[in-house]
Amino acid sequence: MRQTSRILQIDTSGRGFYEFTEAVRDFARDAGMTQGLLTVFCQHTSASLLIQENADPTVLRDLEAVFARLAPEGADYAHDTEGADDMPAHIRAALTQTQLSIPLIGGALALGTWQGVFLFEHRRRRRRREVALHLIGE
Template sequence: MRQATRLLKIETGGRGFHEFTPALADFLRSARMGEGLLTVFCRHTSASLLIQENADPSVLRDLENVFARLAPEGADYAHDTEGPDDMPAHIRAALTQTQLSIPIIGGALALGTWQGAFLFEHRRRPHRREIALHAIGE
């Protein structure tokens, strides 16, 4: 059994979905793992991770619209230390995921045909996000 780790940095342009599936595949190639499990962990409380469709961009637009309704800016939140998008960002992160587990089969991510890994940035301004990667297998 072997392990490999890396910290992946993702520059966001602000709120929205940022696909990073190719970076995961590159990491996996460098780790030279045929079988195992990749854990992907977001080290932030105002961004999250999703495995979602990467073929039709309207899926991501619809998801963003739903989250805008679920956690709107301008509601009467007590926590607004970093601005009006701060607490909605925390709510969105709480409703999604900060960690993904993706099987490694035949040296590749076992994602479905239309699936991609996305960082879901919940803040309006650009951020530099860190994603911890950990692969274990052989």
């Protein structure tokens, strides 16, 4: 068994989805392994990760609208020291994922045809987010 890791930095311009599928594919390809398991881990509590459709942008718009209803700004949250968007960001992160596992089969990530890997930014301001990649395999 071999393993390799890297930290990706993803700059966001505010709330929304940021696809980084190609960076993940490049990392897996450059590792030179044919089979294994890739872990993708978001190192933040107000952003998260999703594997979602990357062909039709209306999917992402609809997801954002649903999350805006599920965790609205302006509700009576106790935690508000970092602004009105902070507690809704934590709720959104709790409802999604901070870690993804993607199999590596035949030297390629086993993503479906329309699947992309996204950072889901939950805060309004621009941020620099860090995502850890770890691949174990052979």
